[in-house]
Amino acid sequence: MTALIDGLDGVVQRRRVYLDDLDGYGMLHHAAYPLLFDHAVIDFWAEAGWRLDATSSVLVIRELTMTYHAPITTVGDVDVHFWISRAGRTSVTYAFRILSTDGAVVHADGTRTVVNLDPMSLRPAVFTDEMWQIAAPLLGEGVTRS
Secondary structure (H helix, E strand, O other): OEEEOOOOOOEEEEEEEOHHHEOOOOOEOOOHHHHHHHHHHHHHHHHOOOOOOOOOOEEEEEEEEEEEOOOOOOOEEEEEEEEEEEEOOOEEEEEEEEEOOOOOOEEEEEEEEEEEEOOOOOOEOOOOHHHHHHHHHHEOOOOOOO
């Protein structure tokens, strides 16, 4: 479920870390952090009513950056806080943080840029008004569509 946080940009999705997500050292495997974020974004869009339709648009990742701060070492819940930090005509950049549920620990943070492609030509395509309406809660302070 998506939650809005007063005073913060974007939304928070709670995600579960399972035993099989931990590596041989008892820590969340480094490749699982982007998946926590990816699943949170997908859930946000699905809860808002958007449906994946590869005949109308294809969203591809152009860039992903991440910094790890404190390992996740237990099974349980974490919060994924994310927002749109840059909004272009054909691409957006999400900023995100993976946090302890009390917000006291930042486990990782980063950005991810996605590009909307036309499914036939695979060339950048302008986002639809419907997508912008759904994305409204994600727009960071001062971020406007260009």
